[in-house]
Amino acid sequence: MRRILEREIMDDEEQAIAYARADFSSSNQTFVDMLVENYSVRLKNVLDIGCGPADVPIRLVRARPTISVTAVDASDAMIQLARKAVSDAGLTKKIEVLKERVPALAQKNRNYDAIISKDLLHHLPDAMVFWKEVKSLAKEETVIYVMDLFRPPTKQEARDIVESVSAAEAPILKQDFYNSLLAAFTVDEIEDQLHEAGLSLEVAEVSERHLLAKGLITGAQ
Numbered sequence: 001m002r003r004i005l006e007r008e009i010m011d012d013e014e015q016a017i018a019y020a021r022a023d024f025s026s027s028n029q030t031f032v033d034m035l036v037e038n039y040s041v042r043l044k045n046v047l048d049i050g051c052g053p054a055d056v057p058i059r060l061v062r063a064r065p066t067i068s069v070t071a072v073d074a075s076d077a078m079i080q081l082a083r084k085a086v087s088d089a090g091l092t093k094k095i096e097v098l099k100e101r102v103p104a105l106a107q108k109n110r111n112y113d114a115i116i117s118k119d120l121l122h123h124l125p126d127a128m129v130f131w132k133e134v135k136s137l138a139k140e141e142t143v144i145y146v147m148d149l150f151r152p153p154t155k156q157e158a159r160d161i162v163e164s165v166s167a168a169e170a171p172i173l174k175q176d177f178y179n180s181l182l183a184a185f186t187v188d189e190i191e192d193q194l195h196e197a198g199l200s201l202e203v204a205e206v207s208e209r210h211l212l213a214k215g216l217i218t219g220a221q
């Protein structure tokens, strides 16, 4: 099945609220657990690109209170939800929430130990924009940790995934999820993107709907 683009920025308020209310605890916690398990000692200053309502940064700081996160998203609606969630969690000193858009994040002079992103990549018409940005922000030994949906082979399989994972969710959220699966990349496509960007990361399917690209930036890249 060919990729079908979805709307890039989640700036519709109803859509953002439905997303923030949905239960992504399982995949978000798995993402955080794997990140901490793989790279714990390296994590202090983390950049989260496409943070949405900031559930991942909150879980990350709760898992490792020594970590600070800069969380960026291009959607006003998401930024408002993220700031409220961070404030409600009492973590405003640990998580900075900024409205910024890939490309051209205003983070060039910041030193991040890790650049993370979850479920952003499939929103982008051109994923190379993201990988080039990551490469320009990364320094020697920066951890790159990017999880995203992968595109199923058929629309029917995408429908089946939506029903098995989110049958009870709001219709707007189910439609978004379906659109996201159709807009997602495959492991092969992401490997090609990384090759073109000159980034040497490991890519693998890590669940029935998510893939993960991870690794450390080295001087050779």
Ligand SMILES: C[S@@+](CC[C@H](N)C(=O)[O-])C[C@H]1O[C@@H](n2cnc3c(N)ncnc32)[C@H](O)[C@@H]1O
Residues within 6 Å of the ligand: 008, 009, 010, 011, 024, 028, 049, 050, 051, 052, 053, 054, 055, 056, 072, 073, 074, 075, 078, 100, 101, 102, 103, 117, 118, 119, 120, 123, 124
């Ligand atoms: C599906 S949400 C994922 C949110 C969060 N990472 C999570 O996993 O819960 C994708 C987010 O990426 C944001 N986004 C899309 N394109 C972006 C861009 N070019 N720059 C920054 N954020 C972007 C959207 O506004 C949306 O909030």
